[in-house]
Amino acid sequence: MKHRTPWLALLVAAICAPALARADAAPGEPGRGFTAFVELGCSGCHGTVGQGGPGLRLAPQPISAQAIAIYIRNPTGVMPPFTSAELSDATIIDIQAYLASVKPPPKLADIPLLN
């Protein structure tokens, strides 16, 4: 049972998020993505730069927009699900673009307070 959930989610994603899978999908726009990330409340749990908090760390180097959609439409934890009416595929692409634009943090060795 534990291993079946991702396959189910992938199947749902393949049906529900065809736009995300298309090679010709319009590229995301980070500015719009940031606005959506904050206004929809994503940043409340994941942090404004996706650094994590109550929710998982999402940036830098985020997972693909399609993988985000797979989880976001059918989350398995306490995160609320977001339907396409609330969060369109195009907006997910924008959010992914924003997360991909987040610069890497300073190196641990370069932060005296953490050493």
Add this chain to the structure above:
Amino acid sequence: MADRLDMKRRGLFGAVAAGATAIAATGATTKGARAAESAPPPAAPPSAAVKAAEAQPLAPREMALVGKSCSDFMVDVMKSLPVDYITTMPGSTFRGLHESIINYGNNKSPELLTCLHEEVAVGMGHGYAKVAGKPLAALVHGVVGVQHASMAIYNAWADRVPVIVMIGNTLALEERRPGVEWTHSAQDNAALIRDFTKWDDMPVSLPHFAESTVRAWRIAMTPPYAPTAIVVDGALAENPVHDEPAAIPRLARLSAPVGDPAALTEAAKLLADAQSPVIMVDCAVRTAAGMADLVAIAEVLGAPVIDKGGRMNFPSRHPLNGTQRAGALLRGADVVIGIEVADLYGAVNNYRDVIHRDATPMMKPGSKLISLSAADLLIKANLQDFQRYQPVDLAISGDGEASLPLLLDALRRGVGRSDAREARAKALADAARQAHDRSRQAATYGWDATPISVARLCMEVYAQVRDDDWALTTGQGFQSNWPSRLWDFTKPYQHIGDSGGYGVGYSPVSSAGAALAHRDAGGRVPVAIIGDGELMCAPTALWTLAHHRIPLLMVVHNNRAYHQEVMHVERMAARHGRPTARATIGTVMTDPNIDFAKLAASMGVWSIGPIEDPAALGPALKQAVAMVKSGHPALVDVVSQAR
């Protein structure tokens, strides 16, 4: 003498009354021309009726009191107890006792501390007791003051912390002034808080007051600790002492209830024979000796300790601290002992807040669970703070800390040297080190972000105090437990847990009390990381800190929201298929933003902020710490990420 004093008072009052009469008469006869008056007219001579009244002997009940009052005796009782402070917002139902404390008692032991809300008065007692190891008394007004205080009393109850609540009241109807005093009197004032106090009484005589107050202290301080209440009858307090003062009972030396030695020996055997034993603690440790016992138990067993953080139970950097790997450790455990774990069910089950709520046991089938706790010794029916019932294999009723020496002795008797145990301890130490490194790495993400990351906020604070004798006075859940993950906690007083009752407003008031105890201990730098919503529930604690010169570094984790509630409303909107973006309605504190630095400054607290630039935070904190070290409170407002 009494007559003479009383006549003098009547003479003075008579002159004032005559003047007032004259002014009133002037006003009545010179409408519109008052500004032109340069001097009041001469007072009218006393009438025949007034002259006759002045000549009458005074009735005994009208004489001024010159001897010892019953409230003086009440102060004697309080001085017989180890109660250093009495916190209060003034109220007429206890005016006699108030005056006796400051004059007859010379405002020492107990010293009266001024609070601007009863929640502050009791909440200070909550934090104070967890640091000082003894209660203070909070003196609250009848009915209305009790209701103001009730939130803080409930927090102390749920957190099992002793506070002596003293409630003003006027029992006999003929003693009540018409009007307000009736609305502040009750036939049973303590009924308002009886669901969340351990014991209360309403003494009707001085011997009764003496016995019940000493009893209230003893009951509050016998584990499991909890608030107790004494209703002080105002009429009794204001009466003179007619007879020889009542005897004050001697306060006994207290010992805590200890778990059954046979059961503790059985627990020790189960743990010693286990392949993967786990120790879980929450509110287990109160003293350095208790912490030393717990460390010894973990080291003898080679077992990891999961610290749920209700108190500072186990050194945060100890190689056997497994807190950051709690889930993995519980899933792999074959024997777990929970010591004073307030919510054992929640600790060993994964409960999901989803539409079809479910819970999954974290421990594998066949594993054994032992509980050692005094919780069953103090439980009431109405309020559900006792949490869900968790079946266990062995339930030992007894105070956790007091039972640790017996558990340790049993382990030392039954546990010999074992290569497997030593290998296990080494593996656990490696895992703890790796978990710590993961936390350090996690803290780098968002390090330079604006709003300021909570990890950075916590580490900037730590950098300023780490070389001092510091203590954190607030919980850490809303700060993603960054302090426990990254700071080096070694002493019980460095962390005193959270509110217990989840009553918002705890942090500022409890921190004020904790800071008071740290001030008395000497040389400590207390630090509070306070949420913005928490501070706005009880901001008047700032004034009490300033007024009584109680040093405390307050760092406002200002995310401009009741963030937890934002998440709840988002979850409900998503569940109902409606916009989550509107979840900020009713849950955020913007437009206008609250200026906490100005708020603090208005009450005499040194302050700085809002700090939005991460690079500005360190210098701001440095100034604030300097102010704290000079003996004053200081506040730094930090605009921060949500968690």
